[in-house]
Amino acid sequence: MRIPILKLHDYLLISIQVELDDQTAIQFQQDLLEKIHETGVKGAVIDLTSVDMIDSYIAKILGDVVKMSSLLGTKVVLTGIRPAVAITLIDLGITLKDVPTALDLEKGLEKLQQELEG
């Protein structure tokens, strides 16, 4: 299955509402990069509010897609990381450094707008 990517004005919005298995995550990485290339948006927000668990492999893919998008010229913010997910990530030694995060979708969009204007 594929994760839907919405385009709204200059941004892509993605809400991940399934448990990410490896195959879905890889497919999503490709789809997002294709969509960025195709639409030429300035930024994207990936909302993880509905994700209950992230393992180290999925965390790596998410971290990578932020860096890959940056190479294409598009800033990506991760939002809605749940407390349990944050605990797991830190316990696993994954800090997602250099990956911008925000509390929710709205705040993620604000952050993008600020960074792109500033």
Added chain:
Amino acid sequence: MRIPILKLHDYLLISIQVELDDQTAIQFQQDLLEKIHETGVKGAVIDLTSVDMIDSYIAKILGDVVKMSSLLGTKVVLTGIRPAVAITLIDLGITLKDVPTALDLEKGLEKLQQELEG
């Protein structure tokens, strides 16, 4: 599988990017109504840009969800109906009357904002 529903400010955004089978459509109808009830949003946009085909049953479910949401007090706009889908709907005798439509997600949001303010 479930269709993700994004909340952005006072609106819900839904982009349907799978072929809708009957089960998915019914599940989506329930999920959307639950989400409207839970969030109390003023409006919702359902974007069908990625939907290549709609049969009469799916069209009925989509038309119904607009009317059901209206009962809950939330206005729903359908956007991005593709030419082939429009042809099929009219050929099937389905006019989706009383269902507001717009060209794309951005225009759908504008339409909602205008109607809710006006």
